[in-house]
Amino acid sequence: MAGVLNQKRSFDGGFSCQSETHFPDRYRNLEEIFSRSDRSYSLLGAGLSYTAAGFGSHSDSVSLKDFDRILSFDSQAGEIEVEAGMSLGKLAQFTIPRGWLLAVQPGHPSITVGGCLGADVHGKNHAKDGTFKNQVLSFRLFHPDKGWITADRQTNLSLFDLTCGGYGLSGVVLSIKLRLTAACQKVRMQHHSLASIFELPKVLEELSAKSDLLYSWHDFSSAAKQGRGFVIQGVFEPNIERSINTDPGSEFHFQPLRSIDRGTGLPNVYSNLFIKFLNMGYGHSMKRKIHKVTSENLFESTFPIAKKTIYFDLFGRAGFFEVQLIVPSDRFADFSKAVLAYLQKHSPVVTLGSAKIFKGQANFLRFSGEGICFGVNTPQTESGRKLVEFLNGLASELKLKQNLIKNSTLTSEMVKSGYPDFEAFRTALNQWDSRRRFRSEMSERLAL
Amino acid sequence: MGQPPTVSQRNVRKAGSVNLIVGASGGLGRRLAEQLAQQKQNLLLVSSDARDLCALATDLKIRFEVQAEILEANLSTREGVDQFLDDLKAHSQQLNAAFFPLGYSLTADQMDLTAQQIDAIFSVNLISTIKTVQVLMAVSKNPTLTLAFFGSIAQSRGRNGNIVYASAKRGLTSFFESLKHRSFQKGQVRPYLFQIGYMESQQTLGKKLLFPVSDPNGVAATVLTKIKTKPPGEFYVPGFWRLFCSLLRALPWSVYSRLKF
Numbered sequence: 001m002a003g004v005l006n007q008k009r010s011f012d013g014g015f016s017c018q019s020e021t022h023f024p025d026r027y028r029n030l031e032e033i034f035s036r037s038d039r040s041y042s043l044l045g046a047g048l049s050y051t052a053a054g055f056g057s058h059s060d061s062v063s064l065k066d067f068d069r070i071l072s073f074d075s076q077a078g079e080i081e082v083e084a085g086m087s088l089g090k091l092a093q094f095t096i097p098r099g100w101l102l103a104v105q106p107g108h109p110s111i112t113v114g115g116c117l118g119a120d121v122h123g124k125n126h127a128k129d130g131t132f133k134n135q136v137l138s139f140r141l142f143h144p145d146k147g148w149i150t151a152d153r154q155t156n157l158s159l160f161d162l163t164c165g166g167y168g169l170s171g172v173v174l175s176i177k178l179r180l181t182a183a184c185q186k187v188r189m190q191h192h193s194l195a196s197i198f199e200l201p202k203v204l205e206e207l208s209a210k211s212d213l214l215y216s217w218h219d220f221s222s223a224a225k226q227g228r229g230f231v232i233q234g235v236f237e238p239n240i241e242r243s244i245n246t247d248p249g250s251e252f253h254f255q256p257l258r259s260i261d262r263g264t265g266l267p268n269v270y271s272n273l274f275i276k277f278l279n280m281g282y283g284h285s286m287k288r289k290i291h292k293v294t295s296e297n298l299f300e301s302t303f304p305i306a307k308k309t310i311y312f313d314l315f316g317r318a319g320f321f322e323v324q325l326i327v328p329s330d331r332f333a334d335f336s337k338a339v340l341a342y343l344q345k346h347s348p349v350v351t352l353g354s355a356k357i358f359k360g361q362a363n364f365l366r367f368s369g370e371g372i373c374f375g376v377n378t379p380q381t382e383s384g385r386k387l388v389e390f391l392n393g394l395a396s397e398l399k400l401k402q403n404l405i406k407n408s409t410l411t412s413e414m415v416k417s418g419y420p421d422f423e424a425f426r427t428a429l430n431q432w433d434s435r436r437r438f439r440s441e442m443s444e445r446l447a448l
Numbered sequence: 449m450g451q452p453p454t455v456s457q458r459n460v461r462k463a464g465s466v467n468l469i470v471g472a473s474g475g476l477g478r479r480l481a482e483q484l485a486q487q488k489q490n491l492l493l494v495s496s497d498a499r500d501l502c503a504l505a506t507d508l509k510i511r512f513e514v515q516a517e518i519l520e521a522n523l524s525t526r527e528g529v530d531q532f533l534d535d536l537k538a539h540s541q542q543l544n545a546a547f548f549p550l551g552y553s554l555t556a557d558q559m560d561l562t563a564q565q566i567d568a569i570f571s572v573n574l575i576s577t578i579k580t581v582q583v584l585m586a587v588s589k590n591p592t593l594t595l596a597f598f599g600s601i602a603q604s605r606g607r608n609g610n611i612v613y614a615s616a617k618r619g620l621t622s623f624f625e626s627l628k629h630r631s632f633q634k635g636q637v638r639p640y641l642f643q644i645g646y647m648e649s650q651q652t653l654g655k656k657l658l659f660p661v662s663d664p665n666g667v668a669a670t671v672l673t674k675i676k677t678k679p680p681g682e683f684y685v686p687g688f689w690r691l692f693c694s695l696l697r698a699l700p701w702s703v704y705s706r707l708k709f
């Protein structure tokens with residue numbers, strides 16, 4: 001089956017290349033694509049990872065966009081089986097009107113369930129819901145040399161473990177059975193102010209057990225502001241009645257997002273002055289919400305960025321960097337001091353600082369653990385690059401876990417200290433598939 | 449022309465009738481199935497791989513709460529077609545409409561095909577459709593059975609490419625004309641022929657084409673609207689292809705013979 005030679009770009013703009021992509025729309029096509037034993041393959045969901053995790057110059061990509069059907073739904077137990085190419089938006093459109101919700105969802109409805117499993121993503125309350133893996137009951141995987149395999153927590157457990165957060169390197173996940181949680185119609189939103197970033201761990205800790213959604217926003221437009229900001233808390237309002245409303249209407253409307261289109265024709269517009277101005281406006285709007293409880297629709301509060309994707313376009317074609325890492329709460333103050341000192345000295349443009357609270361443990365290369373998950377964005381400029389180098393260094397020194405799917409500058413040397421299971425993952429992967437049929441730019445860069 | 453259905457016949461059609469889609473698992477067939485299901489129409493889905501059919505039928509049943517049955521059939525061989533027709537007889541009495549969005553072409557179709565490949569191309573693109581229609585007309589109790597055929601702009605004028613495929617599709621055009629003529633005199637069916645221009649498919653992927661490629665979802669919507677609002681006939685989708693194909697046919701041989709496409 002022929003593919004298409006097309007240009008691809010990671011969402012952050014950090015890597016681009018031309019490579020062949022296959023778009024199978026039938027099971028037979030899919031098997032046929034992998035029948036060429038001389039090729040290696042990458043698996044593409046929506047291609048919205050910040051890094052090139054679903055493609056690379058040395059592999060053909062396989063897109064599962066046409067595998068997006070519902071294969072079973074148990075409305076009593078709250079379980080659904082879907083094909084891996086289904087977008088979170090399409091899934092929500094089906095489940096929310098029927099009173100169910102996927103508890104762990106990353107920021108944009110165009111992201112696919114396959115991509116969520118591949119990167120074992122987190123949602124807006126990791127402390128309560130864990131990562132995507134926690135929602136996965138089982139999946140069906142195709143490997144060209146091994147055929148079709150079902151894995152869950154009883155059968156093929158090691159494959160289950162290798163694949164959830166295995167970055168598409170163990171085989172093609174075709175369908176996933178997911179656990180759902182009861183949905184509400186409205187979310188009660190509350191905003192809490194933070195005088196500085198140092199208050200963050202305490203506030204998150206206090207609120208986490210009482211929240212369904214919990215994340216923070218920080219102003220890093222100058223070090224003097226000490227990363228002051230807000231914690232945004234959402235609590236699902238108990239349903240008055242769970243009525244099946246199958247007419248979704250415009251409630252679920254969103255602008256599709258594509259990495260290749262991000263920032264087309266635009267230069268980077270972010271500067272320190274512009275960010276100061278933006279943060280001032282945003283800060284004021286947030287201040288007005290303090291001590292007020294507002295009610296938002298569930299879809300919008302699950303995907304707050306979906307209507308604000310212009311934020312990513314304004315980095316221009318060149319793109320941006322994101323560093324996201326987990327800092328243990330007891331080291332968060334030292335970490336923050338180091339970051340603020342750097343900002344004080346070098347004044348790079350930080351367009352966004354944001355955090356969530358993480359709980360639990362994780363093996364292999366899953367971005368999970370215990371502490372504060374802290375992330376910053378900066379434009380792809382020289383000062384941005386230097387900030388990222390600094391943060392990468394700090395992360396290595398403090399042995400922090402970096403989110404591999406978000407930072408295109410990482411190498412294996414930088415991340416090994418944060419991931420004690422780095423070698424164990426590599427060994428398990430090679431044991432599972434000695435020919436290593438699945439590769440991507442990210443897997444090659446990290447020498448996986 | 450056949451008599452318009454009476455009110456009670458219309459009601460029967462709405463209540464329990466089924467739409468047959470031959471070639472339902474991907475591309476236009478799948479989009480037609482999805483849009484019909486969205487309109488709460490029951491479906492009988494046919495294609496060569498039960499895995500695709502099962503996934504599609506289950507999805508439509510769950511999302512739209514319609515009935516969707518499946519028939520796996522290999523329409524590229526005579527035995528496969530015969531088997532399919534036997535299976536179909538059990539289902540065809542309540543048919544509201546039959547759609548034939550199936551197609552099979554090979555890149556080597558420049559007089560480099562084996563005899564078996566030629567048989568397969570004719571079987572999928574023409575013979576299976578003719579045989580199916582004959583069975584449907586014999587067993588269907590619907591006095592106004594809608595039939596939708598899907599031709600190709602490739603059949604408008606023969607060229608050195610898709611030679612056998614275009615011949616089969618030209619045959620389909622002739623079959624449609626005959627049915628139209630017959631139905632004008634005797635009623636019974638409402639035949640539509642849609643000549644489809646470039647449409648996103650495994651065949652158009654990555655190709656640099658002269659004209660825009662349409663999205664199967666849009667094509668499916670156009671097809672269903674035309675069937676609802678227009679009397680039977682031949683339609684080009686998108687419409688500009690009618691003009692293009694007429695011009696192509698009108699070109700003098702001295703010019704046409706030099707074209708490379």
Ligand SMILES: Cc1cc2nc3c(=O)[nH]c(=O)nc-3n(C[C@H](O)[C@H](O)[C@H](O)COP(=O)(O)OP(=O)(O)OC[C@H]3O[C@@H](n4cnc5c(N)ncnc54)[C@H](O)[C@@H]3O)c2cc1C
Pocket residue numbers: 011042043044045046047048049050053054064084085105106107108110111112113114115116117118119120121122123166167168169171172173174305405440
């Ligand atoms: C606006 C925005 C907000 C985001 N917010 C968050 C967030 O809150 N939390 C978070 O954790 N992440 C977040 N992300 C990152 C994003 O959730 C992940 O990168 C996710 O993996 C992207 O999924 P995708 O469908 O785009 O898949 P891709 O980027 O195409 O693929 C991701 C990985 O999954 C693998 N994969 C895809 N499909 C399959 C399959 N069928 N079988 C096996 N492997 C497969 C790929 O090979 C690749 O390694 C965000 C991204 C954006 C653009």
